Amino acid sequence: MNTVPTFQRKSIQRDAILEVLASTKRHPDAIWVYEKVKQQIPNISLGTIYRNLSELSKNGMILELHAKDNVKNYDFTVSNHAHFVCSSCGSITDVSSTDNTVSTIDGNHIDYMSVMYYGVCKDCLKTAN
Amino acid sequence: MNTVPTFQRKSIQRDAILEVLASTKRHPDAIWVYEKVKQQIPNISLGTIYRNLSELSKNGMILELHAKDNVKNYDFTVSNHAHFVCSSCGSITDVSSTDNTVSTIDGNHIDYMSVMYYGVCKDCLKTAN
DNA sequence: TTACTAACTAATAATGATTATCGTTACTTG
């Protein structure tokens, strides 16, 4: 992503968090990761989950999604790809193609779509950021 | 969007909110709308802003964006279109084309992009939702 | 016009996800 200040020390907790993320096709939120990691490290703190998820995404090692109201979801796959968000069960899944003309994708019914580009706008580029 | 239960009564406050949204190219959040509407209706409550923005987006009259951490932004244009989010100043602007191969769009530098489809997943479709 | 009532509002309390703080633990290098 941007400049990447790598972690200075490895930690069992962070490894466990990454492992949990890598082992699922879900795009879980912090609480889900917390529950899973607790099975290995029962006394891990929720703050540790939040801190590491935040740092990992800042370092470009995982992807932070803003798919749902007020909740962040995390994705082990960092390469650009599209997601489908179910308005009924709330699941977030990867989609195989990017086509903005269809009303059905991978068998899921689409109500609407959103494309977001993230970066630095031309005004900020001028002001030497 | 979905089924649209229209508002049963008109309200000066809601009209003012829509007017503010229609009059800007920005994609403001609730606080920004609040500050603007207060210029017309000084004693309007923040709760009224939140309630009406929520209802308006449920009715498909405006679009609710989840572009940034923990903040909802609203868009008067409801048709499917792409947005650019600046990581420096936080501005959200419409982009003119949807092309996932470029690294620059409308003069803005792109770090990464996100495509989201919203709807009902195939599993939920089966369970007759 | 007046009474009725649903829908709306302002004010404010509650919620819930996330972030910050702070004392402690445990690498890591000399």
Add this chain to the structure above:
DNA sequence: CAAGTAACGATAATCATTATTAGTTAGTAA
């Protein structure tokens, strides 16, 4: 081993949003 410090656990604080409550307004019908 000891000093320095990254990362942790526990918990308090924050902040956007939602819910609640009591009061007001607007449409309707007698």
